[in-house]
Amino acid sequence: MGLMQLLRRLSELRxxxxxxxxxxxxxxxxxxxxxxxxIAKETQDKDQVEPTRGFNIKSVNSSGFRLDVWDIGGQRALRPYWKNYFEETDILIYVVDSADPGRLEESRVQLDELLVEDKLTGVPLLVFANKQDLGMALKADDISNDMKLTELTDRRWQIQPCSAKTEEGIADGIDWVLKSVKASSKN
Incomplete structure (x- = not known):
């Protein structure tokens, strides 16, 4: 086998x-x-993030998967457009600001509306309880109870405490996503 063939084979394996x-x-x-x-390992400028006006897409290779992550703006005026992105979704990641208990009910209502959408039926759900690095952050278990996640029986779900600022918990959440997909593909 020549060097070029070997390099092609190695490339295919990756x-x-x-x-x-x-x-x-x-x-x-x-x-x-x-x-x-x-997730995209673009942490050099993560402290300079502007509100999303529309959407961002990043593709990341991880553990034999290509993750195409669609980040859609969460402002009230943009939420009616979320439904335009539901088609062929494999995983729903929902992010909650753990340090803003005043908006937890609004967040729960929005998540409830997502979970009854036909195009998201049965789609595994990861809830990132973000901003755990802040002293006033609610614990993931409290958020889970307040958002009634324990009542979900129609899909796999996980709540993952995290801090996007310190990066703690993000990799654990993505690991759960990959394990969830692998488990569902075996069934």
Whole structure:
């Protein structure tokens, strides 16, 4: 086998085997874009994040998967347009600002509306309880109870405490996503 053939084979082995479409949603200022930057390993400018006016897309290779992550703006005026991005979603990641308990009910209502959408039926859900680095942040268990996540029976779900600022918990959440997809593909 020649060097070029060997290099081609090695290149093929590194290519992701499966493409995943991930929808990253949540209220404005929850930390979605910063989480996206952490996932994409673009952490050099994560402290300079502007509110998303529309959407951001990043593709990341991880553990044999190509993750196409769609970060959609969470401002009230943009939320009616979220439905335009539901098609072929493999994973829903919903980000909650753990340090803003005053908006937890609004966040719960928005998530409830997402979970009854036909195009998102049965789609695994990861909830990032973001901003855990802040002293006033609610614990993930409290958020889970307040958002009634324990009542979900129609899909796999996980709540993951995290801090986009310190990056703690983000990799654990993505690991859960990959394990969830692998488990569902075995069934």
């Amino acid at each position: 290519k992701p085997t499966r493409k995943l479409r991930i929808l990253l949603l949540g209220l404005d200022n929850a930390g979605k874009t910063t989480i996206l930057k952490v």
